[in-house]
Amino acid sequence: MxxxxxxxxxxxxxxxxxxxxxxxxxxxxxxxxxxxxxxxxxxxxxxxxxxxxxxxxxxxxxxxxxxxxxxxxxxxxxxxxxxxxxxxxxxxxxxxxxxxxxxxxxxxxxxxxxxxxxxxxxxxxxxxxxxxxxxxxxxxxxxxxxxxxxxxxxxxTFRPEAEAAAALLIGHHGLVPVRQVAEQVQMTERTLERAFKAGLGVTPKQFADIRRMQFVLQQMELRDERMLHYVLQAGFYDQAHFIHRFKRMVGMTPSDYFRKRNLLSDLYNTRASTAVTLEENP
The missing domain is CATH 2.60.120.10 (Jelly Rolls)
Structure with a gap:
């Protein structure tokens, strides 16, 4: 390859x-x-x-x-x-x-x-x-x-405040409240939501959910822990809710993911790209 x-x-x-x-x-x-x-x-x-x-x-x-x-x-x-x-x-x-x-x-x-x-x-x-x-x-x-x-x-085509908000959510793995992000970039929550929908196609809350699930997947690649560890890391206080969100986004339960992760190719997933990428500078 x-x-x-x-x-x-x-x-x-x-x-x-x-x-x-x-x-x-x-x-x-x-x-x-x-x-x-x-x-x-x-x-x-x-x-x-x-x-x-x-x-x-x-x-x-x-x-x-x-x-x-x-x-x-x-x-x-x-x-x-x-x-x-x-x-x-x-x-x-x-x-x-x-x-x-x-x-x-x-x-x-x-x-x-x-x-x-x-x-x-x-x-x-x-x-x-x-x-x-x-x-x-x-x-x-x-x-x-x-x-x-x-x-x-x-x-x-996007407001710099929206770009800063996206960077904050990425930097905090989606675990910072959207209200707090809006305050930091000096936008109302409603204005920030409109900017995200136009530029990203999703709301800030949806983007945060995606980023925190990506964070969980990164942690799962690094170490095996008890389920409660990942539930708390992802900001969930209810294990059933965490499993439901995980299954919708990943297509299997966390337990199944642990068993099958080495059989699933991460070729197109950015969270694993640094492990297999070779830099080329033409």
Whole structure:
């Protein structure tokens, strides 16, 4: 397997993009993994340069995507159904960065897998052709970054206070009350909610729930503890409520997750990416 990341160089891109990534696997490796994408509160643009794949949502519905798409599921998981050769590129946006690529508010696309040509038009097909023609991974990264420079709106579409609020929720693993966050960034809760819906597609409370569940998953990767430990770490005072929220977002109970976590691929999940990422600076 090849997994490389690229940190954007352009000052036009850095405010919106956290990193670009590239993945390649042969058919045997791909067949052995069953990746599950667990919400992390961020948007991930995917460009599939290999064989076709599809998604299976928590209701068992099969969604066939085009080459370039975004997974906008922010409240529950989605599985990837793959076959054949895997070659993919992706863009991991900063919390409100995806809004800079769109003409409409983000909440209008949240809740499914969206094909980018339906949102951006022919420029997406042109990007796919240029990436396929690029002769090296470095050239692909530069091509993708150049396309983003052309496509991203020149001025931020989000309020800096909302960006600061998202950073606070991430930094505190979603465990700080939204009311306190709003006060710190000097916004009313209602105004902050509107800004989040427009730029992130979710409310601050929903974003906080996602981030605290991601924090629990990170802790589970590091050590095995009694269930009560994770319940308290996630800010829950009721174990049944914690298990219900965990099952909806991850697709299994915490106990099942402990048994199966080594069988689930973390390839597309940002919480594990640092363990397998090799940096490439073209």
């Amino acid at each position: 090849i997994y490389l990341t690229h940190l954007p160089h352009s000052v036009r891109v850095k405010p919106y993009i956290q990193l670009l990534w590239y993945i390649a696997q042969d058919e045997n490796e791909a067949a052995a993994a069953s990746p599950r994408m667990i919400p992390d509160g961020l948007y991930h643009l995917v460009i599939n340069l290999g064989d076709a794949h599809s998604y299976l949502d928590r209701e068992g519905r099969l969604v066939c995507s085009k080459r370039t798409h975004v997974n906008a599921h922010q409240s529950d998981y989605v599985d990837i159904a793959r076959s054949g050769r895997v070659e993919m590129m992706g863009v991991m946006f900063r919390p409100l960065g995806f809004a800079a690529l769109l003409k409409n508010p983000v909440h209008e696309i949240t809740g499914g897998v969206r094909n980018m040509d339906e949102l951006l038009g022919a420029q997406v097909l042109e990007l796919e052709e240029r990436l396929m023609d690029a002769e090296s991974i470095s050239a692909k990264f530069l091509t993708l970054e150049g396309w983003l420079i052309d496509m991203l709106q020149p001025e931020p």
